[in-house]
Amino acid sequence: MCGRTLHAFQRVPAELLKHLGEQMEIPAPDIATLRALYKNRRATLFEHQAWSIEFLGFMCFEMTDVPKILPALRDVVKAGGVNGDPLLASARRLLHEYRFVIPGTRRLGPLVRMAVQSVEHDVLAAIDRKIPLHIRTQWLEALYSTQPGSEATLLEWLREPPGHFSPSSIDRQSKKVKQLLDLLVDQHLIATLTPEYMHGYAEGMRLRRPSRFAQLKEPRRTIELVSFMQFTLFEHTDLLVKLIDRQVSRIWSRASKEAKSVIGSTAPADAFVGGLREVLSCNTLDADGKIARITTLFATLDATSGRRKVAARQRQILVGQISQIRPTR
Numbered sequence: 001m002c003g004r005t006l007h008a009f010q011r012v013p014a015e016l017l018k019h020l021g022e023q024m025e026i027p028a029p030d031i032a033t034l035r036a037l038y039k040n041r042r043a044t045l046f047e048h049q050a051w052s053i054e055f056l057g058f059m060c061f062e063m064t065d066v067p068k069i070l071p072a073l074r075d076v077v078k079a080g081g082v083n084g085d086p087l088l089a090s091a092r093r094l095l096h097e098y099r100f101v102i103p104g105t106r107r108l109g110p111l112v113r114m115a116v117q118s119v120e121h122d123v124l125a126a127i128d129r130k131i132p133l134h135i136r137t138q139w140l141e142a143l144y145s146t147q148p149g150s151e152a153t154l155l156e157w158l159r160e161p162p163g164h165f166s167p168s169s170i171d172r173q174s175k176k177v178k179q180l181l182d183l184l185v186d187q188h189l190i191a192t193l194t195p196e197y198m199h200g201y202a203e204g205m206r207l208r209r210p211s212r213f214a215q216l217k218e219p220r221r222t223i224e225l226v227s228f229m230q231f232t233l234f235e236h237t238d239l240l241v242k243l244i245d246r247q248v249s250r251i252w253s254r255a256s257k258e259a260k261s262v263i264g265s266t267a268p269a270d271a272f273v274g275g276l277r278e279v280l281s282c283n284t285l286d287a288d289g290k291i292a293r294i295t296t297l298f299a300t301l302d303a304t305s306g307r308r309k310v311a312a313r314q315r316q317i318l319v320g321q322i323s324q325i326r327p328t329r
Contacts (some may be wrong), residue, residue, distance in 0.1 A: 012037070155206075
């Protein structure tokens, strides 16, 4: 039912008791524990447990079975970056899928630690191949150095939220991305690290004091540093793209509203008809004068019909705003 034997003092689910009572055609108790059910002969409990394990095709998990489950558990660690209780839960699910009786936390803990350490060893080897030691040392020194004109360190500055949406937020976000690019983070990416795995280790460094970080042992210390730098670059770049996209949408929307307000409700054809009526009703003009005025109206209609469209006017407004844009460095 749950992949492991019930605790002696744990209450048996009422639904299970009811089901067994119906199957055996006997009254079932509402509340019962294994200790109460098997109080007359304790050995019967273990005999029934052994029989049920054999009947269901389960096996008792031993340390010699670690090679069977370790590769799948390593995949869970690499893909999801899980640790602690979530990783214990994943290990229990895997053991159940492999038809093992789930052992207690005390026996399951070494298996989980073995999977985490195995993945960390492979990640550290990939980091050593890709990122030289002097680059990692430079990153660490830069993170804990004070920013010019501020008392905050680079690590604290990178942890600051973007704040309200504004051009200044885009400028500040652009400076953060540039700072990471100047540290050559984009040139030393570990492609095998999943975002979930990086996020788990990056959060550790993000929330840990510098003194506590210095006390960490390898390989976690190096993995946290590299994960933080790589994940922070991805995070701030994505945020910068979103801010720019939002600003572009705002500029486009403002230009659309301005174009519609300039055009107004009078279409070019309506203006032409109104002008034509005015010319024809004018008694002070002779025939040649009226023809000249009508020709002018036709020329104005031809010149404004294309410009008067909202999309064309919108593009014209956007082009005119180019001189107001300054480069973001």
